[in-house]
Amino acid sequence: MNIGMVCYPTYGGSGVVATELGLGLAKKDHQIHFITYRKPPRLSAFNTNVYFHEVSTMEYPLFEYTPYETALASKIVDAVLYEKIDLLHVHYAIPHAAVAYMAKQILKTKGINLPIITTLHGTDITLTGTDASFKPVVEFSINNSDGVTAVSHQLREETYSNFNISKDIEVIHNFIDFDRFRKTDKDHFKKAVAPNHEKILVHTSNFRKVKRVDDVIHIFERVHKAIPSKLMLIGDGPERKPLEDLCRELNICDDVRFLGKQDAIEELLAIADVFLLPSANESFGLAALEAMACEVPVISSNAGGIPEINIDGNTGYMCEVGDIDTMAEKTIQLLQDEHLLSQFRKNALAQAKRFHIDVILPHYEQFYQKILNENK
Numbered sequence: 001m002n003i004g005m006v007c008y009p010t011y012g013g014s015g016v017v018a019t020e021l022g023l024g025l026a027k028k029d030h031q032i033h034f035i036t037y038r039k040p041p042r043l044s045a046f047n048t049n050v051y052f053h054e055v056s057t058m059e060y061p062l063f064e065y066t067p068y069e070t071a072l073a074s075k076i077v078d079a080v081l082y083e084k085i086d087l088l089h090v091h092y093a094i095p096h097a098a099v100a101y102m103a104k105q106i107l108k109t110k111g112i113n114l115p116i117i118t119t120l121h122g123t124d125i126t127l128t129g130t131d132a133s134f135k136p137v138v139e140f141s142i143n144n145s146d147g148v149t150a151v152s153h154q155l156r157e158e159t160y161s162n163f164n165i166s167k168d169i170e171v172i173h174n175f176i177d178f179d180r181f182r183k184t185d186k187d188h189f190k191k192a193v194a195p196n197h198e199k200i201l202v203h204t205s206n207f208r209k210v211k212r213v214d215d216v217i218h219i220f221e222r223v224h225k226a227i228p229s230k231l232m233l234i235g236d237g238p239e240r241k242p243l244e245d246l247c248r249e250l251n252i253c254d255d256v257r258f259l260g261k262q263d264a265i266e267e268l269l270a271i272a273d274v275f276l277l278p279s280a281n282e283s284f285g286l287a288a289l290e291a292m293a294c295e296v297p298v299i300s301s302n303a304g305g306i307p308e309i310n311i312d313g314n315t316g317y318m319c320e321v322g323d324i325d326t327m328a329e330k331t332i333q334l335l336q337d338e339h340l341l342s343q344f345r346k347n348a349l350a351q352a353k354r355f356h357i358d359v360i361l362p363h364y365e366q367f368y369q370k371i372l373n374e375n376k
Contacts (some may be wrong), residue, residue, distance in 0.1 A: 002083065002084055003032055004087070005032055005089050005091070006072070006088065007032075007034070008036065009038040014092040016286065020175070021175075021364065031051070032050050032051065033051045033052075036055060037054065041134070053078075056071065072099045074104045080107055081107075081112075088103070090116065092124045093125065093142060094138060115146045116146050117148070117367070117371055118148050120156075120159055123210075125159050140165060143165060146371050152304070153308060175357045181297040182294060183270055190271040198228040199230070200230050200231075201230070201232070202234065202329070204233075204234035205287060208239060210279060215324050217246050217256070219276060219299075219328045223332055227332060229255065230256075232272070235255065240258065243258075269294035270294055274334060275299070277299070277300040278322075280321050280376075281303050284305045291348075292351055294347065295346070297346055297347075298317075299327050299330055302319065311353075312345070316348065
């Protein structure tokens, strides 16, 4: 198949999933055309089946805000006409589903019927999508997509609850590429981070309020009092400065590392003992799944789609959102019992393998083919 892939070129979940999906499909000899304003971070190595179409916008004094949606629609039309794209897969409803609908209508005037699949990832439904300034367009765009998928059962149900949706929504979970995310020997790195054999806790996110990274720090502060430990915070975002201030207030700065955005997250996960994810909401929890693939147990909230990944008392523990005392208690319990920690590591890996890219990818291929057949 010749597939157009529209996504945000960011470190966030939707951009990562779209990129990894495209790369996985390319390995199976599909032609993948990424259409976005910047090359996605994980689209680094050359691949003969992967193409990048950069969306550029013009600067003009009349425009207070650059009309990216119009430029994106034009680029989609151009790519379809000249690259003979069979199907367009857009990730994150805002604004990509609406833009795809516009491009589809333009192409119809040229005698081309372009099937469109929209994948819902989370905040496009649970946060931004429900805002009055977006909701009618999001609802219309979903209902006028040829196929719709969601990354978890919880997100599908939330979509039906928040919007008047007439389309069937197929659940296709996010996935892990085990060629990349697996436990490797990084003892030299671990000694640099924890020279006195301290336990290592890790969190990665976009540092927004919904991620409750301040809870991560409060959990660590309690763990740190009971067990010699270090905390690695991966990512960046609007909450970083208050979080740095909080570390100073709690006097734990020497044992907390703000690592910023990282491309080789798997190397950091390889030395971790526990992954913390106390989010107020997660449509899926890809960061937790990546940790589990690297044999790291997860201490998480029970919000959103996390229960579809993390098995309480088996791959880690789940607690109520905001219950930092219990999260800290469970973390300490796990870190103090080497046998239990070892068993949870094995369980985490076994659970992650259920989401192996080789298991999930055929679901996408089958769904693509179904939508193509329906639009012949």
